[in-house]
Amino acid sequence: MRTPAALLAGLLVAAVAATGPATATVPAGSPRHTPVAAQSLTWGVAPSSPDGPNGRPAFEYKLDPGATLTDYVAITNHSDQPITLDVYASDAFTTEQGGFDLLPATGEPVDVGSWVTFESRTFTVPSTSRLDVPFTIAVPDNATPGDHPGGIVASLAATGTDAQGNQVAVDHRVGSRIYLRVTGELQPGLDMVDLSTTYDGTWNPIGGGTVTTSFTVRNTGNVRLTGRPQLTVTGPFGLAGRSVAADPLPEILPGDSFRTTIRVDGVPPMFRLGARLTLAPTAVTDEVLDPAPATVTREVGLWAVPWSQLVILLVVALAGWLAAARRRRARRRRAAQLERAVAAAREQGRAEAARDRAVTDANHEKTTQGT
Structure with a gap:
């Protein structure tokens, strides 16, 4: 769940290459910190140095197993009142939508997020001020080669309401990405x-x-x-x-x-x-x-x-069959008519032949009687 307040916080740090906000709803009154109203509180997180942000888009490192280094994160309070934030590191993962996100606040990091330590978990930043907070990265001796992505988060639990109107605490998080590559054999795939x-x-x-x-x-x-x-x-x-x-x-x-x-x-x-x-x-x-x-x-x-083509072919075939059937029936009718006509002609011919024989016989008989 991403709330409008968290998205606003993310916009405030876009220029300093923060990862963008991630929010997690936790029970109201969580012992991690007391929920507050966050509408008027805005803050940013960016890679820094002892003297302030140095323009890095993210915390990018290439370290050997067992290496240790100290770096700084700038936490800037853009509000006109002090703000107390939870600051910690966590592991990253790819979301279903293809985004870069960090484990929820209740998730326990097991990778680069667990290699980062701060002197304190909570920091109070005065109004319109910045803290350049040091932290230590200690790469384990048995760390596997390759990329270990994560992020450093500054979070604030704020009160809100859920869809049913119940009061809940929403964890507003703003962070900056960590891209740590442990030296060794790369196996991209x-x-x-x-x-x-x-x-x-x-x-x-x-x-x-x-x-x-x-x-x-x-x-x-x-x-x-x-x-x-x-x-x-x-x-x-x-x-x-x-x-x-x-x-x-x-x-x-x-x-x-x-x-x-x-x-x-x-x-x-x-x-x-x-x-x-x-x-x-x-x-x-x-x-x-x-x-x-x-x-x-x-x-x-x-x-x-090709169903449509098959239907058309079937219709054409059916039309052709019907046309052929009609032609066959017409031929049979014509043949039957011709056969009846021939039979009638034969019958007429036999009748005429019989009449001719009768006339001939009658004439012959008259001639015989006359002689």
Whole structure:
């Protein structure tokens, strides 16, 4: 749940590259700190030095296992009254929407968030003032190589109401990201799993349908990565190929995943289609990864039955059959009529022949009598 007050706090620190607000609802009267009204309180968090912010967009480090260093975070109170904040570090994860977020306040960090320590958990910042707070990062001796993302948070519990009108405490958090890379062998890699591919046709006989592929991209390596999936759809023997490149993936942290969808329109129904999904992982920054991550390819087959064309073909075939049937019936009627006409002519001919014989016989008899 993200509240308008938390979003306002995030806007105040956008210029100093804070991670943006994250909120968590906790029971009113939590022992962590007493809820207060936060509408008039605004604050920011940014990487700093003993002398103040130094323009860094995030806390970025490359350290060996067992290394220790001290750094500073600037906590600025933009309000006209003092503010007491909870300041701590936590681990990051990739949200279902592809965003960068930190564990909730009640979550216990087990990675970089647990490597950061402050002299105190709570700091009071005077009105319109800034504190440059030191902290220590101690990388464990057994820390695994690769990226360990997290963040430093300054939070304030404020009172609010839920959908039922009950009073609750909302944890407003503002923070700045930590990108810590532990030296050692990098193993960048993405995988694509849980593919679901469908074909949605159209009743337009001259139109094409849509191939939709949904899949989950999983970061199987130890480096945060992105990439741009591409879907290619072809008919039998590679006919009528169409290809679409999706929007670039968000930053996917090691061990996390992100589900997305690609659609290819105008695909003609050719009974059997082949869908080829490819993804070349790339670094989030401009760095050149060594070794380079392998391109991932997945292929699936799917049916694309041309129902509208089949219906038209069936109608045409039925019309042709009916026309042929009518022609056959007409031919049979004409044949029957001709047969009746021939029979009538024969009967008439026999009748006329009989009359002619009768006349001939009568004439012959008269001639015989006359002689």
